[in-house]
């Protein structure tokens with residue numbers, strides 16, 4: 001929508017009431033500086049209020065205004081209030097006294113500002129990506145086009161037909177942050193008995209919830225490479241959500257994809273490869289949804305770093321823009337979302353950032369064009385929390401539900417949907433067809449997940465005893481029902497329902513299989529519970545455990561808000577993706593109970609800087625008196641609304657926290673015996689300061705193991721389970737080795753920070769391979785306690801190799817509804833009505849603001865779009881998934897015990913490919929992971945493993961054809977144990 005059109009809306013009264021800004025999407029337009037200024041002022045005002053609330057018990061939000069430009073003085077509002085400044089009147093008096101000087105200075109400052117501002121605007125303009133702004137794609141495709149959802153859409157249509165406009169707005173608008181019990185809540189459609197929905201984080205467990213499991217994080221799940229475990233963890237997570245009355249689980253996360261190894265939230269996802277990320281996401285979704293809970297694929301899309309992910313945390317007028325070309329978008333960042341849609345995901349969460357200078361939650365190309373048309377997404381798109389930045393524009397661009405419902409600021413009660421959506425429908429600026437589709441998508445998803453089954457999902461009060469049985473805002477049994485409002489009525493809000501069941505076992509198994517053994521010199525591992533041979537003079541075998549990462553945080557498990565500190569053994573990253581640990585088994589605890597106390601003396605020194613030769617340690621605890629030392633260290637990161645030790649979400653480097661590198665080096669220098677290092681981390685860490693130390697014989701990268709941390713580690717250390725984790729990322733020798741695209745943008749480079757994804761497909765191992773940089777440990781790498789060989793690779797073509805998929809299949813006709821406008825009077829507040837403060841309502845105060853007129857629609861709104869030939873079913877054209885090639889390989893266990901191999905299939909795409917439409921040369925990274933299987937093989941045994949590749953796996957995204965194209969030429973198929981393994985290889989075609 002253009003700035004002009006937005007003004008039109010304002011003039012005609014659409015936006016006037018309550019002066020709620022329904023802002024234009026930046027689709028198609030760059031925003032005027034006055035727009036930005038207005039928004040900035042409003043956001044600053046909102047931030048005060050938000051800071052006050054979030055400094056409260058459960059979400060101690062710290063405003064993150066960085067001292068970016070001035071370099072002096074605190075710049076966030078909370079601090080600003082504390083700084084002594086002269087009063088305004090005394091300043092004015094002083095100014096009058098030195099009037100001329102003041103005028104001159106003011107003049108210079110104003111001139112300077114104008115010059116800087118115009119220079120800045122030019123700079124932003126000049127740094128705009130070559131691909132330009134995101135193109136328009138309207139109108140929003142209607143849901144209900146695929147057979148798998150047909151029945152749900154029929155039922156949904158029958159219900160939506162009976163809904164009033166007020167019902168429809170209730171279903172699509174959140175009630176406001178902390179207005180109800182979950183982190184996101186909708187209001188019921190009372191006329192038809194459609195319940196209020198509870199939306200809760202995800203994805204590591206249930207946030208703000210008692211008696212539930214703290215599972216290993218996504219990165220650990222990725223490191224298992226075990227599809228069955230991925231599914232089982234998802235199912236257990238979903239079961240717990242259901243038990244707590246959560247309708248929509250806010251996970252899994254597959255964005256951030258992991259472009260930058262220091263990115264703050266990479267750990268919520270499964271690793272920076274589209275196939276690994278996509279399979280793990282799909283398995284998780286199937287698990288969650290098989291128990292009837294709606295899963296959410298988030299964050300759509302390219303929310304790769306925390307710095308500037310949104311404006312209000314960073315004191316900027318706008319969020320960062322991730323500028324991505326079409327091919328890279330399809331082949332990397334979109335891939336896991338396509339797999340999620342193919343798995344039938346019920347919801348997708350659009351992200352905070354802009355993509356190609358258009359907010360992701362207002363980007364019609366992404367939501368209408370790619371997600372709903374090309375990927376055939378049938379569920380509903382919800383916004384990340386306050387990621388909606390425009391009203392009418394984002395509804396037209398495809399947003400179906402706003403979360404948490406507030407407007408541009410936390411708890412401002414000024415929703416961009418709510419009554420504004422009611423008004424926009426009544427004045428025709430949001431067509432009836434659009435709101436009907438929005439609500440139908442939500443209701444269809446609810447039917448699709450069988451949540452209409454009242455035995456499984458009893459309705460919430462007053463109609464039943466269902467709904468959420470916990471409160472996100474208090475741990476007390478009795479608490480406020482509408483915490484964020486002025487209503488003080490209370491009820492039983494926490495029923496303390498135990499939902500953990502035996503999920504600790506799954507957590508333990510995932511954590512154990514997600515532990516990656518990268519070094520095991522002389523096969524020092526697995527350890528014996530009896531220890532080893534004591535050194536001369538000792539009666540027992542002495543083992544020392546060092547580092548705060550080995551033990552529980554003495555201040556408490558959940559002492560840091562949303563787990564935002566690294567003060568004890570690290571088992572989770574921080575942010576909305578973290579949970580309260582119900583318990584946490586530390587390595588010290590597990591090892592103490594595992595080693596035989598008859599033959600082993602264990603000393604634990606859970607501190608980071610003391611154990612040097614000069615340290616005041618009891619002799620028995622000193623490293624120089626140990627037969628074996630275990631050194632622990634970790635590296636944390638998290639979501640941008642919290643910070644710890646100078647880490648503002650994104651890590652500042654890839655080194656260990658709490659002087660971990662120095663600790664490990666010290667222990668290696670001083671330990672009498674060999675050293676085993678255990679690292680808990682959110683992603684890759686630089687190991688090079690100490691990895692080659694001859695005393696360091698084994699290194700385990702245990703990722704983020706969740707509540708069963710110590711037990712899982714013991715399982716691997718003692719060899720009760722094979723070391724079968726494999727790296728879901730590359731461990732480089734330095735952060736620089738990940739290339740320019742791998743670096744977080746820590747300082748804004750414009751009014752809208754611009755981040756160009758110039759490296760294209762060369763992310764993580766693809767970059768290392770293309771630039772011939774030797775990593776410390778490659779993607780996919782990890783040792784077992786046994787050894788495997790691969791042989792007898794055979795390829796069998798399953799279908800003809802044609803360049804393009806079959807034409808897009810016909811799809812079902814979606815439900816349609818009469819487009820007549822409802823009687824506006826039904827939108828008025830009922831009388832009497834008690835309005836709660838800050839709560840979002842669908843009702844209008846008066847009908848004065850409803851002016852029917854011909855409203856302008858965004859540029860491109862009336863341009864008919866060609867439906868994508870890559871579309872036609874959930875996840876895209878079904879022919880993209882037709883298996884074309886079957887690959888068989890024999891895996892033999894040549895070692896001394898049973899173990900699990902991860903069979904990884906990489907393709908090397910042909911050289912010299914030229915795109916048939918554009919004539920451009922198409923180059924590929926040297927290797928692309930396309931399939932994997934984890935198999936257990938007995939000692940001396942072998943197994944044949946079959947993997948299949950579909951058309952999409954062997955194609956590239958042709959920007960010219962706007963389709964997946966299978967190029968001519970020889971495709972090399974490599975099956976190996978990591979991205980750099982020679983493995984066994986064959987050529988297909990040529």
Ligand code: BGC
Pocket residue numbers: 183201250298384385576577
């Ligand atoms: C996060 C989302 C989360 C939401 C609700 C946002 O800050 O980005 O991942 O689901 O909060 O807690």
